[in-house]
Amino acid sequence: MAGPPPRGAGKSRYSSFRIIGGASLGALFEWYDFYVYGALATVLGHVFFPPIDESFAFFASLAAFGAGFAVRPFGALVFGWLGDYIGRKYAFLLTILVMGTSTAMVGLLPTYEQIGIAAPILLVALRLAQGLALGGEYGGAAIFVAEHAPPHRRGFHTSWIQTTATLGFCLSLLVVLLCRSSLSPEEFTEWGWRLPFIASILLLALSVYIRVRLHESPLFMDLKARGQTSRNPISDSLMRWRNLRWILLALFGATAGQAVIWYAGQFYVLFFLQSTLKVPHDTATMLVAAGLLLGTPFVVLFGYLSDLIGRKPIMITGCLLAALSFIPVFKGLTLATNPALVRAAQTAPITVSGDGCSGMLWRKDTHICDLVRTQLARGGIPYSWAAIDGAPLTVKINGVSIPIDETLLGLTQALRASGYPERADPEQINIPVAIALLTLLMIFVAMVYGPIAAFLVELFPTRVRFTSLSLPYHLGNGWFGGLLPVIAFAVVLETGDIYSGLWYPIIVAAGSALIGAFFLNETHNRSLMRVTHPVGTAQTAPPAVEK
Template sequence: MISGDATGAPPRAPGKGRYNSFRIIGGASLGALFEWYDFYVYGALASVLGHVFFPPIDESFAFFASLAAFGAGFAVRPFGALVFGWLGDFIGRKYAFLLTILVMGSSTALVGLLPTYEQIGLAAPILLIILRLAQGLALGGEYGGAAIFVAEHAPANRRGLHTSWIQTTATLGFGLSLIVVLICRASLSPAEFLEWGWRLPFIASILLLGLSVYIRVRLHESPLFTELKARGQTSKQPITDSLLRWRNLRWMLLALFGATAGQAVIWYAGQFYVLFFLQSTLKVPHDTATLLVAAGLLLGTPFVVLFGYLSDLIGRKPIMIAGCLIAAVSLIPVFKGLTLATNPALVRASQAAPISVSGSDCSAMLWRSEATICDLVRAQLSRGGIPYEWETSPGQPLSVKIAGQGIPVDETLLGLTMALRTAGYPERADPAQINFPLAIGLLTVLMTFVAMVYGPIAAFLVELFPTRVRFTSLSLPYHLGNGWFGGMLPVIAFGMVLETGNIYAGLWYPIIVAAASAIIGFFFLNETYNRNLMRVTHPVGNALSPASSSDT
């Protein structure tokens, strides 16, 4: 006989539900928040780390290399999902996400102790990438463990609300990393921060690691997993049962392409890529951009809990699909609004004096081994965040025009620099001209898109898979979506901008992925919010059948 209510809620001691909920949600969420901080503090310092750890070839190259190293941590997250998913389904939820915090915390602290490129040469970026891979592996087990742990304790009609607190930890961890970096920058001179101050946010993770381990050691195992283990129904081979059983693999693929891929690109566009966009493209001062994004995160995070709560009332699917579609049609207008709000001089100059570059001597700027004059021109425009139209003209010499007038250029690029200033293109954003209310409002709008897709998704994924393979089956599509589709967004988008000259070109990547997820999710994913969590197998039916709340 299955314990709990008809929809799979675990039994509760009289009078202790509120205390238990606070302890379980708080314990899992706080540890997850610290782990996200560890992972994202790298991203908050990407521009500095590019300068410190990579060869000083070119500013654009160093930043791109830093983003690529950041992306390496995302690339291995699915492998971490398999390793820790197996551990969570075979041994237990608690031990899996206790181990993840140990790996994450120690790897982050070691980044703060690494020698720089100037000190040990190419060994520096190699060691940095190794530690990023370790962080990615750990994060591959963190999310599934925390989300499942909370959901398997939660009342059936409050799973969306309770797991939405886990969802806030990624945003709050990112926000915490921004705040810590900002405090360190404000406390030190620019030279001190560049020399050694950047290490402090990484080393601080040692304190967070100790607190997280203390909290998680005191938590008890999930009641559903404990009961399943007592009944002898746990999976002896979770990876095989997840990946080599078509009935389960089908739902993993649908979860990836119909939910997590779209959720991921919206999350990273609305929180992470927008920070790079403000700092590197619009040339908003680093601290100002950080404060703007932090304000947007602070105002928008409560919506994650709100949409988690609403998903308990009307379902997970309609909210997530609506979020994908709304974001897909709104990203470019919102980013254009951010440009107007934070760097209006750039908007005025690009409208009054548009730039065009054409020629046959540079058609793959990122991948050429030797730079031509055309490459140098496009690199300077990209570094300055200056939009331009690029056209390949076979057999034609390089042509650079500003407001239709040809500009003579040579390897010094002095003529181009003078022409840009004459045309009114700013070297950087003027803080006095930033419309702070508009910018924060638009960043909050982006966070609302994030909240719609991110608030319900933990409960949705937990409910989609049976208990015996839930950790593995949930973690893999989540981290394929977020680690590959989402985590690679900054690199892909930045590369698209470099190649096209259009500062908004990178947004087409999240737009296309989000729209595709909405279509796939609408036609092929079932609603899950009325399902029984204490299931050994999937509900009877095919991918197009309505969700079942009965055991099979």
């Protein structure tokens, strides 16, 4: 039997637009703040870290980028507690203040050349503050929209929140591209990189204005009026097995797979184009931005479809398709953007062997073999290697030994003579094919990301929803997804295979698909006004009034 009409039932459709638009626009700006660092990772590596070599600077920059992801689960607990105890609106209002302030301060930081080791320390501290803030942002926005949405439109309404991560990333790419095109390379490297960070001050002011004007979630207000809010949301989320079980299943059966697909299809592919395939920075940025813009409408489409056929089948299918397609798609990108590299790798394969050739990441001393492999990795050149005790260092190109000295000049000359390009030739880039492949990656992202906000909101009861939703989402996206560029780059550095880093997202996505298929249940028919989890298999919720 239907309960009383929802609060605000007589309002115009503008109310829904204002709720979705207000939450989404604020989230978009916050994602911009977080991802503008990623768009400038290659530049920031040189600005804030010791000038040891290019590979170290890039790896250190990625590690600092990953630090922001590592603390996101802790932000989920802090802001989740605030959201469940004080209210949804105030939690995500605070997150945007912390995020915007931290981002602006990055643009004002002195460089390594100016203050030495204090520069990377301060940069990492601000990245940690950004990660903490983002740990509360997503849960607040998704729950706020879902708890205002009609039950049969929850997937569609929350899918607009899902587009903000991609659009925020795309906005960061476009702003960086605009700054690069407006300045000389020297000006951009010297001071122009600061502009995208400082611009967040304007975004912060607009976002705060928007969010102050929004009203608190009606479900939370009703729960608070009944005296049923949680006194200790963290304890109720983590210390009660019924709830903790769903947090773990949500993490391993949904968010981990969604996260690696998201970051492989948007972030890692940008690093791959720029640093491995040596596509010019502006060209790589425009290609990825085009793929993001073309693919983003599919996020809303799959959110809408999840209201009709369910969240689970769409997300599992997306995980499986991505796991099967990553390596072929990335190989296709290589052929489309740097065909000379493909031809050289086929006609003149490279092998490195000898005493001292071992795991580069675990060595304390630099060996001549490490220098060779670092130069190959820096050039995005695939190779195979073997450690042979007592044997001299041998580098072969198409079976022919290359003389090697400390300068590595002979190796550089041999690589060019064998057809290995220093950079991708812009004239040989097949732009339509590259954009089509990048859009395909974005469609995989849309399949797993479009329905997941509604899925997570429906999975947890109202009194601990903010904390319980935020934790698995940010464990998955902060740890499994956010560390993907660092892990993938390290695997490539170790193996010499430019595609070997993709095995990490492939394994995680396939594992999530299997766990989700067997252990997670459909949620799209559940009522949100629940104080506890449904009893039993949780296929459907017990009758409750939908607010």
